[in-house]
Amino acid sequence: MxxxxxxxxxxxxxxxxxxxxxxxxxxxxxxxxxxxxxxxxxxxxxxxxxxxxxxxxxxxxxxxxxxxxxxxxxxxxxxxxxxxxxxxxxxxxxxxxxxxxxxxxxxxxxxxxxxxxxxxxxxxxxxxxxxxxxxxxxxxxxxxxxxxxxxxxxxxxxxxxxxxxxxxxxxxxxxxxxxxxxxxxxxxxxxxxxxxxxxxxxxxxxxxxxxxxxxxxxxxxxxSRVIVMYGGKIVESGSIDDIYYHPQHPYTWGLLKSIPRLDATKKGRLVPIPGTPPDLLNPPNGCRFAPRCEHCMQVCTDQMPEYSPINDGHQVACWLQHPQAPKVAFEGRG
Incomplete structure (x- = not known):
């Protein structure tokens, strides 16, 4: 095209x-x-x-x-x-x-x-x-x-x-x-x-x-494709299937958990993302989602992550993609 x-x-x-x-x-x-x-x-x-x-x-x-x-x-x-x-x-x-x-x-x-x-x-x-x-x-x-x-x-x-x-x-x-x-x-x-x-x-x-x-x-x-923005930056982008079924950024996880689902097996309230968006007058040195991320590491607050390719067309800016980072998987609402 x-x-x-x-x-x-x-x-x-x-x-x-x-x-x-x-x-x-x-x-x-x-x-x-x-x-x-x-x-x-x-x-x-x-x-x-x-x-x-x-x-x-x-x-x-x-x-x-x-x-x-x-x-x-x-x-x-x-x-x-x-x-x-x-x-x-x-x-x-x-x-x-x-x-x-x-x-x-x-x-x-x-x-x-x-x-x-x-x-x-x-x-x-x-x-x-x-x-x-x-x-x-x-x-x-x-x-x-x-x-x-x-x-x-x-x-x-x-x-x-x-x-x-x-x-x-x-x-x-x-x-x-x-x-x-x-x-x-x-x-x-x-x-x-x-x-x-x-x-x-x-x-x-x-x-x-x-x-x-x-x-x-x-x-x-x-x-056909989705771009996820946070704090003035793109944190993840990919196809519909990539973002909905194989999300890689904790912020994308938070957005997905906040969507009401008729097929959810677990009943209860929607899961909000704690905290507030960053001050863009004085943005953080590292990942802008770090203050709100439950998987935040020291490197997240110190340095902005580079984009990591997950597959053709799917990329994410997150230190969890680093080989030495702990393995964390997305858990939906069920």
Whole structure:
């Protein structure tokens, strides 16, 4: 498959009165044409900042890309001008934001907001733009699209607003669609519908999808690979089978143990991960998960682990992979 996006050693910081916040610190990953990958982790681990950096949406100041490259369709877009980026953003890359109610303009009709993108990037206007907007609303499963174009965001339910956001992201049939927690605050039925919609769109128009979430449970049905982030770094990455059935990092173990399971033989409460995420103003010298890890060794607090390949495509940054480390295996909830 064609390599669509390749991010290498990406570093994004926010320079505040208190100091430099290293929100993304040495992140590398790729996505191929027509592929779907998931980026998972707790709130504050750097997921959203990573993809916003890819879209060049980090406000400057206080944010700044301090290192690395973002190669999109064979071109490094880190240092291109904002005008050049505007020709890519929306046309070649689309993004679905977390909260559609705050992302949509409350004083403009849905039709105006959809056709604005078509006018900007496709040169469509009038009836042609309206016709395309109706097609997009049909594509995302909104009934009576002709009348819906004249309505305002507050006249839509939460799930329908999210569908409008997806339609806006798809106006120019982008090659890459980034979905930043698209199911947040939606009930489980609507969550399933949104994920089904993303899967169908990926299959119909061959769009690559990056799904951002804190919930490992919702990525298995859509994504082929998973990236686990913690403290601004990638701690483990691999295929769905690698992450779900052969996880190697204690943080991944913690995320998996916190997922409710209908087939669990052991009854009781979910197992939380103790402690809190690291302070990215002053991150630890060693593994950033060390203060919360029950298998922490002295070397974990002293030195950052290198990535260890487990198999083709599966790698983990953990000192437990060292030959002299104690042998520890993942024990699920049962």
């Amino acid at each position: 064609q390599r669509l996006l390749e991010v290498k050693d990406l570093r994004t910081s926010f320079f505040t009165y208190a100091g430099e916040v290293k929100a993304v610190d040495g992140v590398s990953f790729h996505i191929d044409q027509g592929e779907a990958i998931g980026i998972v982790g707790e709130s504050g681990c750097g997921k959203s900042v990573t993809v916003q950096t890819v879209m060049r949406l980090i406000p400057t100041p206080p944010g700044k890309i301090v290192g690395g490259s973002i190669n999109f369709l064979g071109r490094d877009i880190v240092n291109i001008s904002e005008k050049e980026m505007q020709s890519i953003r929306g046309k070649e890359m689309g993004m679905i934001f977390q909260d559609p109610m705050t992302s949509l303009n409350p004083v403009l009709t849905v039709g105006l907001q959809l056709t604005e993108v078509l006018k900007q990037h496709e040169g469509l206007s009038g009836q042609a733009a309206n016709k395309r907007a109706i097609e997009l609303l049909n594509l995302v499963g909104i009934s009576n699209p002709e009348s819906r174009l004249k309505q305002y965001p507050h006249q839509f339910s939460g799930g329908m607003r999210q569908r409008v956001m997806i339609a806006m992201a798809l106006t120019c049939s982008p090659k890459l669609l980034i979905a930043d927690e698209p199911t947040t605050a939606l009930d489980v039925t609507i969550q399933a519908q949104i994920l089904d919609l993303l899967r169908n769109l990926k299959e119909k128009i061959n769009t690559s999808v990056i799904l951002i979430t804190h919930d490992l449970g919702i990525v298995a049905d859509l994504c």
